[in-house]
Structures are given as structure tokens and as C-alpha cells.
Amino acid sequence: MLKRLNLIRTAVMGIFGTVAVWLNAAPTGTMTTVTPDGNCVVVRALSDNIIRVTNAPRGVKPSHTQAASMKAEKFNGKIVKNGSQIVMTLPSGLEVSLNTASGATSFTGGKERLLYDSGVRTTASDGRKSMSLVPAKGGSFYGAGERGHSFNIEGDTLVMYNRQNYGYGEGDPRINQMNICIPLFVSNQGYGVLFDDYAAAELVMSDPITYTTEAEAPISYYFIYGADNLASVTREYTRLTGRQELPPFWSLGYITSKYGYHNESETRGVIDTLKNAGYSVDGVVLDLYWYGKETDMGRLEWNKEQWPDHRKMLADLKAQGVNTVLISQPYINKIGAIDNYNQLAEKGMLTHDAQGKINDVTTWVGEAGMFDVANPDTRRWLRERYRTLTDEGVGGWWGDLGEPEVHPETIVHANGEKARQYHNVYGNVWSSIIYDLYKDEYPDTRLMTLMRGGTTGLQRYSVFPWSTDVSRSWAGLQPQIKIMLNSGLSGLAYMSHDVGGFAIDKENPIDPELYVRWLQLGTFSPILRTHAQEFAEPYHYPEYADELLDLVKTRYRWLPYNYTLAYENASQGYPMVRPLNFDTHGATPYDSITDEYMWGSEVLVAPVLQQGARKRDIVVPDGTWIDYNNPDVTYHGPSKISYDAPLNVLPMLIRAGAFIPQADYEMDNTGDYDASRYTVLYYPRSNVTSDYVMFEDDRKSTSSLDNGEYALITFRGAASKSSITVDIDMSGDYPGMPTEKTITLVLPGIKSSNIKSVTENGRVRTITESADKYFTLTVTLTRNEPLKIVLSL
Known part of the structure; x- marks a missing residue:
């Protein structure tokens, strides 16, 4: 038949x-x-x-x-x-x-x-x-x-x-x-x-x-x-x-970086200075000087003179909650890394031309060979180097120049593809070497790899891309939102930027106002990492010390909300930085808005991107919105407003009905995070119902989602002219999960004097808060024992 x-x-x-x-x-x-x-x-x-x-x-x-x-x-x-x-x-x-x-x-x-x-x-x-x-x-x-x-x-x-x-x-x-x-x-x-x-x-x-x-x-x-x-x-x-896995929790803290920290003494000094100034710090990135100098590119080995005891330094920093990230590149310099060059050349692991001859490249630090990552032998060689260094205590990796920046069109890779055919995927393959290493050798460790080159599916390899060598200028700051928006819709949820601007103007190397505005944007970006050729760290701007310190503290205070965004990315693929029309259908008037964005679904961030500006227009989307900086003020969209924004103010609006979980206490680093207590901001408005699901796990496991070892705390709110109702329910479990949680509920914009009575699961609560402050109530939440809080107005 x-x-x-x-x-x-x-x-x-x-x-x-x-x-x-x-x-x-x-x-x-x-x-x-x-x-x-x-x-x-x-x-x-x-x-x-x-x-x-x-x-x-x-x-x-x-x-x-x-x-x-x-x-x-x-x-x-x-x-x-x-x-x-x-x-x-x-x-x-x-x-x-x-x-x-x-x-x-x-x-x-x-x-x-x-x-x-x-x-x-x-x-x-x-x-x-x-x-x-x-x-x-x-x-x-x-x-x-x-x-x-x-x-x-x-x-x-x-x-x-x-x-x-x-x-x-x-x-x-x-x-x-x-x-x-x-x-x-x-x-x-x-x-x-x-x-x-x-x-x-x-x-x-x-x-x-x-x-x-x-x-x-x-x-x-x-x-x-x-x-x-x-x-x-x-x-x-x-x-x-493919979706990106949950990030290392420390990657959501503050990371300091510079081109570059030259030695152990300087690196320790930077961390000490930041901590003495009150900054929380979770990471330090070492640029090319960890292996010596520029012409040592490709050595992939610590310089013993500059770093006399790197193992102890890595351990000491880790003990302070600081994770160290090392740079590597696709090139092997023929001066400082000639031994590696000769070894790789002899074994056919460098890029070749169509005739089978080694095809060297000219980089900004001289003549070099290029790793042919299309060759399995090359990948194995690199993996072994990364493994050795990781075993010594390195906390993460930085793949620089991975477009690749220099990639002669005469190259034919080991898989037979020419440079113009293989170019875009080079960064994916390079990232996969580190990703596979961690999966095989460190299966219980979450990975952070900074990578600036690649193509479709790059996010599968725990990559945290950044927008590369942006100028330290107002012009450099202005396209960063567009970059994060388009990248996020392309699967790259953790796209960020060199906060403060990398490429400095030697005639004007410091612009304190620009640095403040850039750090405001960076505080509500997927990764907060300051980086520059010079004057990268916030303590170089003492005239705005209070403003800068408060921004970094804000970053840590928002960790519960930000970690939930990471969960939404890992489980749904949603980016952290979202366009205003992310959740709406069809054409909207927000397509051309490139200077404001949604931070998750609850928060609109409208950074100031113009020099000298002390106010800006904000396009308010459909719905009801509350001024984060002044919760007594409510806006209704669609509309456009003029917003006062002195240098110490980042304009932000909160969606009516939103719940914003906070970690409202001091942290030296993310290791001080306490999953047994949260401050939750709730923004009720009449006739608005809402719900929000907060995520938590042990913040370490690489399999918490796959194994169901996590908890979800669901908040539901409903408001009318006569009452406000909040339901809180916790489900799920994970190793080490606190049996009870202290939830401090704060209602910005709702004065205690407006509340006539409070009941918790039918029991009357006494109102003891000051009448002229926003209503605050502290409750205890236990798994599988829901809470219902009713406020009579």
C-alpha cells in the first residue's frame, strides 16, 4: 500500500x-x-x-x-x-x-x-x-x-x-x-x-x-x-x-570595576575604601593586569610580581562577601604569551587561512594568534585553564573582545566556516566553554559570565552582556535605555552598561553630575557595575557622597523585588527592563518612548538624561500611578506630566495596587540578606484590585526551579472608598527556609489617621502608629496559613 x-x-x-x-x-x-x-x-x-x-x-x-x-x-x-x-x-x-x-x-x-x-x-x-x-x-x-x-x-x-x-x-x-x-x-x-x-x-x-x-x-x-x-x-x-538560569544572588548587588586594578594592593585598597565609605560590595572585576600587562594577553596566568599571593587575596575577598571576576580574550599575544602561542600553534588550535596556514591577527596590543573555538581541542584547552583558575577561587568570568573585535575575513575555522559565516556565533561557543565547565565541575554553583559578543541563544549560557566601551558623556548615557529595551526583547534580560561611562574625555575626565545621573539609571538596571578608564568608583565624587551612597543602598533594599524579576526571567523569559507597551496589545502611543521604561510590571523609571536638567516630562501610561518620591500625589494616564527632578531625585511612578517587597535594613553584601523579614510597600487606590507574586529560594541552588525547591508569597489587594483588604499567602518550601516571616506592611500615601479599624484574620488589631505617618502594620506569616487584613476607612 x-x-x-x-x-x-x-x-x-x-x-x-x-x-x-x-x-x-x-x-x-x-x-x-x-x-x-x-x-x-x-x-x-x-x-x-x-x-x-x-x-x-x-x-x-x-x-x-x-x-x-x-x-x-x-x-x-x-x-x-x-x-x-x-x-x-x-x-x-x-x-x-x-x-x-x-x-x-x-x-x-x-x-x-x-x-x-x-x-x-x-x-x-x-x-x-x-x-x-x-x-x-x-x-x-x-x-x-x-x-x-x-x-x-x-x-x-x-x-x-x-x-x-x-x-x-x-x-x-x-x-x-x-x-x-x-x-x-x-x-x-x-x-x-x-x-x-x-x-x-x-x-x-x-x-x-x-x-x-x-x-x-x-x-x-x-x-x-x-x-x-x-x-x-x-x-x-x-x-x-532557551532561558537564562537564576543568577548568582551576588550579581544583583554592587560590583566595582575599572580599567584596571593593577595589583593586589590596589584591589584590596579599593574594596577597603568602598567599605569604609559605607558601600555594600559584592564583586570586583579584574581587567587585563591580572596576568601582567597588555602584551601578556592570552597568558591566562596570574602575574606573580603584581599578585604575590592571589589565592589568599581571592579567599580574603570572598570572606568579605566580594566575588572576583577575571577577564580573558580570544587572542594570544606573540610577545607576553608566546609560550601559549607556540603550544597552540603546534597543535593546530589557532585560526588558519584557506591554505591551512596560521592566520594571525593585529590587535590593539600587537600581533597575536586567535583561539579557534570551532576546534574541540581548543575548547578543551581553554576549559582546563578556566578550571584551574576557578579552583583557585575565581568567582566569575569576563569574556572581552568577543565579537570578535578583530576577525580577519581570510580566516577559515576548524568547522569549515569562513570568518563572515562564523563571526556572530563565536561568542556563543566561547561562552558555552565556561557554561559547560560549570555544569560538569561545579554543578552547584551559579555562573556569571560577562560577555559582549554573540547571537541568538546567548542567554542560555548564563551570560550578562553589557553595552561595551561607551563614552563618558551625556551622549553616552542617552542610548542605554534603548539598548536595554531591544536586548531584553531579544532574550538578553541582563543587558547593562558601564555605569559612569567608560571612555573618558581626557580634557574633562570627571563630570560629577553625569556620574550621579548614570548611577541612578544603573541602580534600576539588571546589573549595577561601575566601570571606567579612570575615576570609576563613587568615592571619587565626594561632593555627592550622600546621594551616591543612598543609591547603592537602594539597590540592596530592592533585592526582593529584583530577585523576583530574575525569577520571572528564568521561568517566563521576561526581561527586567521592559517597554511601556510590554503588557498591552497592539499599537499604543508608547512606541517612541526611549527615555523611560518599566522595571518589571509595577514600576516606571524615568531617569534624567540631559545635562543640567532639574525637571523632565514623563509620559504616563494607561491607568493610575503613584509618585514614588511623593506618594501623596497620584497621576492618571494616558497623559504627560512635568516632574521636578533635582539631582538627588530619580523620577519613578508606581502602578496603583502594586506590592513592592523590600529588604529595609543595612547590608554589607548580599550575604546579609534575611529571608525571614520583609518590608512590603502597598499602594492601594479606590476601585483597584491587584495581585503580586514574590519569589524566594535559598539563593544558591542551581536546580531550585527544576526541583520545585522554592516558595511563592502571593499578595492580593482590593480597595474601595470604605475599606482596603490585603490577602497574603505563602506556598512552597526549600532547604533552610524560615518557618515564619515577619512582614511589615507599609501603605505609602495612606495616613494612619485615615484608618478607623484593623482586623487580621477577623481579630481586631490596635492602631498604635503616629497619625501623621503612612499606615504601617507588622504581621507574622506562616506557610500554608493565609492572612487576611482588612482596614476600614
Whole structure:
């Protein structure tokens, strides 16, 4: 019978030049056709929301890179044939149609067609391959990796080839092409498209959207459906490409860094100075001087003169709660690291040209070899070096220059790919060396790797990217929000920046006002790490010592909220820094807002980015919002307000009904965090109901989510003109979890004098707080024993 069906299929193809293997599609969620020009089109549902489309000549394998990490799920939809159309309908509301004659594919959500693929593929005389997609009218587009020129990338031509831009700032045309290029666009109409490629390419965001690549294989792509909003697209995209694991808890504290700390004495002195000034510190980053000097790049060995007892230093710093992060690069200098160069060259572990000869590179510190991470032997050699150093007490890793910054096009990597084909994925492979090392040798240790180069799926390797060598200028500060927004929608939730600005103006190396404003932004960024060529640490700005110290203390006070954001990223893929329209559907007036953002779903942050500014306009989104700095003031959106912002004020608004858990006590470092007590700010407003789920675990385990070893504390609030009700419930458990928690509930904007009576689980509580202060109530929470607090107004 099967043989007969195959004969019939062959006969049909011979007569019509096309065949739809739709009868076999339903069980596997796959639709297939062969077009008259001989291309085989395969449309496959990996899930109810993710569709993979391949279109390649018969007998030619389409692209299939490292981009996707998920396995196809059980098909829950229906596939029917209707004339020349095969139609796949999925429970998510997505409908996909394949034309059996042309190979055209349409994606429809609800009643609206979102995207159309004509099925046409072209190859130019130089071998570059192109395809086009027609989007629905009226949409805006975001993503594409690290992009600082604009938030909405509609109409842009985006080069997909990682590039370093030293000393950049706002308005610099270079920053539409930065260090992490991801061939992804996300539409505010509720979908995204990821091209399954990492070769040098160009993405033109016009109508049609055109993708042109230098890859050898015909390009596949993924259609990602998120009918509700950008949040849904991001959730599905990270399901496809992988989610970042929970971070080391210490990475959410303050990290000090500089180019660079030259020796052990200087490093110890910086930490002592910060601590003596009252700063909490959780990390110190050592730039290239840990191995000696610039021309020692690639030694990957401590310089004994500058660091006479590095093991003791690492141990002493760790005892103070300070984790040490070391830099490494893709290059082996032929002066200071010649021994490693010769060893690697002899074993064929350096990059070669097409003739098999070593292809050296010219870096900013001289001639060097380049690690060919496409070679398994090279990866093993690097892994052993990283293992030895980690065993000595190194707490994290920094992969610098990983675009790679210098990558001659004459190089052919060990896997046969040319430099322009392998360039973008180099950072992923490099990151995977460290990630796999930790999984194998340190399975109970969470990893932090600073990395500035890579492509799709980089987040899978516990990477904390940063926006590289930004200028210390107001222009340098201004694109950072756009960079974090586009990166976050591209899966890079921990994108941050050199707080204070890296590349200094030698004529004006210190700008105290700029430093304060930058630290304000950094306090509510995924990672708070000061870094610069000079004057990196906050104690260099004594005229604003109080303001700077308060910002770092604020960072630690917000740890419970920030750690919950990390949980939302690990479990849902949501970024920490979110656009104002992240949770809304369709076109909104917020697409062009690039100087404010959501910190999670509850907090709007509107940093001051202009020199000398002491007030700024804020676009207030839909809903009711409370002024964080003055909770007696309420705003209603959509609207625009003028906000007073003296230098010691970071403008912030809190969504009405929000719960904001705080650790309201002094910490020397995150090791002083106390999971048995929280201060929770609650912002009730009449006729607003809300809920918030706070996450906690032991803050160390690498498997707490997988093993269910965590707790969720759920807060629900409801307010009317006559009462305010708060329900608190705790579920779950983990090793070392406190049996009881002291919750101090604070209602900013609600005076104690406005409260007539209080009951806790039906029992009357005495109101003892001062009448002119905001209402505060302390309760004890026990697992599986919910609390109901009712305030009569």
C-alpha cells in the first residue's frame, strides 16, 4: 500500500510539478509542498505558538543552527486541505496556510493576517540568498539584538555582523550595528520572526521585510506567535531559544570595576575604601593586569610580581562577601604569551587561512594568534585553564573582545566556516566553554559570565552582556535605555552598561553630575557595575557622597523585588527592563518612548538624561500611578506630566495596587540578606484590585526551579472608598527556609489617621502608629496559613 501511495505521489508531481503531503501532516503537525521550481517547503508546528518554515531545493538541507533549544511538542491543532491551500489551525488562535502550488505561507491571528511569505527565494551572483516577508500594515518593530540608535526599528536597514564601537554616544550612526546581532524582529501586533542563521546578513525592515544572508544553506525561519502582547512573544521566543538560569544572588548587588586594578594592593585598597565609605560590595572585576600587562594577553596566568599571593587575596575577598571576576580574550599575544602561542600553534588550535596556514591577527596590543573555538581541542584547552583558575577561587568570568573585535575575513575555522559565516556565533561557543565547565565541575554553583559578543541563544549560557566601551558623556548615557529595551526583547534580560561611562574625555575626565545621573539609571538596571578608564568608583565624587551612597543602598533594599524579576526571567523569559507597551496589545502611543521604561510590571523609571536638567516630562501610561518620591500625589494616564527632578531625585511612578517587597535594613553584601523579614510597600487606590507574586529560594541552588525547591508569597489587594483588604499567602518550601516571616506592611500615601479599624484574620488589631505617618502594620506569616487584613476607612 505504501509503495502504491508513493507511485501515485510521483505521478502527480510529474503532471503538476507540485505535491502536498497533507494527509501525512496531521499526526506530526507538518505541512509540505514542492513548488514548480523544485523547492521543498516544510511548515512545522513546534508548539501551539511556534512555527518553523523551511524552503530549499530538493536534496539541499536548509539552515539549522544552534538557535533553537526546544524540542517539538505534541501537535494539538488541526490540518485540513481546501483546494490549493493546506490550513493548520492551532489552539492558540494561530492559523497557518500553505499554498500547495506556490509555496506561499500566511500567518493569521484572529481575523487579521499578520505576515505573508510569498515562497520566493533568490540567490545573487555572489551567492547571497534573500527572502521577503510582507507584514500587516501599521505595526512597529523591535529587537534585533543590541541596538542603540532607535527603539522602534521600523524602516531601518540592520547589518547582522557584530561590531565594536569605541566611545559611542547618542546620534552616532555606528550604534545601529553593535556587538550582539540577533536576526529577530518583534512586532507590537503580537508576533516575532527569528531567522535561523548566524552568518553575516542584512535585515531591511521595510514593506516587504527583506533578509539577505551570506550563509551557504537556504534560510529557515521561526514564526513566533504571542497573541496577547510583547510579553507573550518574549515568553515564546525564550521557550524556543532557551532561558537564562537564576543568577548568582551576588550579581544583583554592587560590583566595582575599572580599567584596571593593577595589583593586589590596589584591589584590596579599593574594596577597603568602598567599605569604609559605607558601600555594600559584592564583586570586583579584574581587567587585563591580572596576568601582567597588555602584551601578556592570552597568558591566562596570574602575574606573580603584581599578585604575590592571589589565592589568599581571592579567599580574603570572598570572606568579605566580594566575588572576583577575571577577564580573558580570544587572542594570544606573540610577545607576553608566546609560550601559549607556540603550544597552540603546534597543535593546530589557532585560526588558519584557506591554505591551512596560521592566520594571525593585529590587535590593539600587537600581533597575536586567535583561539579557534570551532576546534574541540581548543575548547578543551581553554576549559582546563578556566578550571584551574576557578579552583583557585575565581568567582566569575569576563569574556572581552568577543565579537570578535578583530576577525580577519581570510580566516577559515576548524568547522569549515569562513570568518563572515562564523563571526556572530563565536561568542556563543566561547561562552558555552565556561557554561559547560560549570555544569560538569561545579554543578552547584551559579555562573556569571560577562560577555559582549554573540547571537541568538546567548542567554542560555548564563551570560550578562553589557553595552561595551561607551563614552563618558551625556551622549553616552542617552542610548542605554534603548539598548536595554531591544536586548531584553531579544532574550538578553541582563543587558547593562558601564555605569559612569567608560571612555573618558581626557580634557574633562570627571563630570560629577553625569556620574550621579548614570548611577541612578544603573541602580534600576539588571546589573549595577561601575566601570571606567579612570575615576570609576563613587568615592571619587565626594561632593555627592550622600546621594551616591543612598543609591547603592537602594539597590540592596530592592533585592526582593529584583530577585523576583530574575525569577520571572528564568521561568517566563521576561526581561527586567521592559517597554511601556510590554503588557498591552497592539499599537499604543508608547512606541517612541526611549527615555523611560518599566522595571518589571509595577514600576516606571524615568531617569534624567540631559545635562543640567532639574525637571523632565514623563509620559504616563494607561491607568493610575503613584509618585514614588511623593506618594501623596497620584497621576492618571494616558497623559504627560512635568516632574521636578533635582539631582538627588530619580523620577519613578508606581502602578496603583502594586506590592513592592523590600529588604529595609543595612547590608554589607548580599550575604546579609534575611529571608525571614520583609518590608512590603502597598499602594492601594479606590476601585483597584491587584495581585503580586514574590519569589524566594535559598539563593544558591542551581536546580531550585527544576526541583520545585522554592516558595511563592502571593499578595492580593482590593480597595474601595470604605475599606482596603490585603490577602497574603505563602506556598512552597526549600532547604533552610524560615518557618515564619515577619512582614511589615507599609501603605505609602495612606495616613494612619485615615484608618478607623484593623482586623487580621477577623481579630481586631490596635492602631498604635503616629497619625501623621503612612499606615504601617507588622504581621507574622506562616506557610500554608493565609492572612487576611482588612482596614476600614
